[in-house]
Amino acid sequence: MINEKPIFQKLITSNLIIPFLGLLLIFLFNLVTNPGFFRVTTTINNAGNTVLAGNLISILDNASELVILALGMTLVTAASGGQDISVGAGIAIAGSVMLRVLCGNQVAPELMQSPIIVAFLAGCIVAMIFGAFNGALVAVFKIQPMVATLILYTAGRYIAYWINGGKLPIVSELRFKYFGGFIPGVPVPTPIFIAIACMIVMALALKFTNLGLYTQAVGINEKSARLNGLNPVFIRFLAYVIMGLCVAVAAFIKVSRNATINHTTIAADIEMDAILAVAIGGNALGGGKFSVVGSVIGAYTIQALMITLYAAGVSSDSLKAFKAIVIIVIVVVSSPVVKNIFGKIGSKSAALKSLSS
Numbered sequence: 001m002i003n004e005k006p007i008f009q010k011l012i013t014s015n016l017i018i019p020f021l022g023l024l025l026i027f028l029f030n031l032v033t034n035p036g037f038f039r040v041t042t043t044i045n046n047a048g049n050t051v052l053a054g055n056l057i058s059i060l061d062n063a064s065e066l067v068i069l070a071l072g073m074t075l076v077t078a079a080s081g082g083q084d085i086s087v088g089a090g091i092a093i094a095g096s097v098m099l100r101v102l103c104g105n106q107v108a109p110e111l112m113q114s115p116i117i118v119a120f121l122a123g124c125i126v127a128m129i130f131g132a133f134n135g136a137l138v139a140v141f142k143i144q145p146m147v148a149t150l151i152l153y154t155a156g157r158y159i160a161y162w163i164n165g166g167k168l169p170i171v172s173e174l175r176f177k178y179f180g181g182f183i184p185g186v187p188v189p190t191p192i193f194i195a196i197a198c199m200i201v202m203a204l205a206l207k208f209t210n211l212g213l214y215t216q217a218v219g220i221n222e223k224s225a226r227l228n229g230l231n232p233v234f235i236r237f238l239a240y241v242i243m244g245l246c247v248a249v250a251a252f253i254k255v256s257r258n259a260t261i262n263h264t265t266i267a268a269d270i271e272m273d274a275i276l277a278v279a280i281g282g283n284a285l286g287g288g289k290f291s292v293v294g295s296v297i298g299a300y301t302i303q304a305l306m307i308t309l310y311a312a313g314v315s316s317d318s319l320k321a322f323k324a325i326v327i328i329v330i331v332v333v334s335s336p337v338v339k340n341i342f343g344k345i346g347s348k349s350a351a352l353k354s355l356s357s
Contacts, residue, residue, distance in 0.1 A: 131244020
């Protein structure tokens, strides 16, 4: 009986309990209302390949870009106590750069003008430069993160429009679509593997470097971190550069899915979903201690909710309203105030059990 109280309290106050419960409730809802929701089948895609299909595959596939962005957004939030609202515009810019390199001055060339790896690296460099721009505004000039990133949020899609001269370039070669679709002979969507690779890289970086420790230290108390020999300016700057790299990877998947880009609609509102994923994951939006695992679960929870609403026949006009209601409930329940209330209830019930025994 003595050990039950701390274990129960730790479970109740854990940052991961809410995103896990949110995802579990969504799956339980589908299990009761639509058991076929979990069915995974094989089908033939447009390229004539046998691939896996089903709602679970769609969740894992369509959440890939959001998961990658949530990784970077978690670091940005933890280090700066603010969010980057320019990631959607950054995807438009990086994607436009990639297509410009692949297509050259042509709108729809029969053959790619440059290797895919060159286009990808070009997009990474440009996205990281814009990430560095945001990082400099936040870390060096001490501008509030949401205000600093509002500049690129406002101007980014116009920059993307200018990069290709207002044209919508199309990559004709099918192998470019492998990265946003399926590799021949592999039935699992490629974006799932890319997302897993990004999660592994982030996990290794946090485990074998001091990135996580330094980020939390700066986010919790900048003055104390400085007194302990850390450089808060560099750490915050680095967080935004990493965010830029995540944006480039997400952009690569986005443009590969359709082999083209629409500057005004690509990744529309994805920055808000990335911020929500961080919040649902139990991370404090004011900075400090963070959980990348929680953010990843939050991203999959958002996508699972979207697929569930689609499967339930919710109209596209009402979709955002239903999504907002559910997310508000999840965020409120995961707030520190509600957690403290549950913690007190758990303490009282444990105390009553110990007395009765």
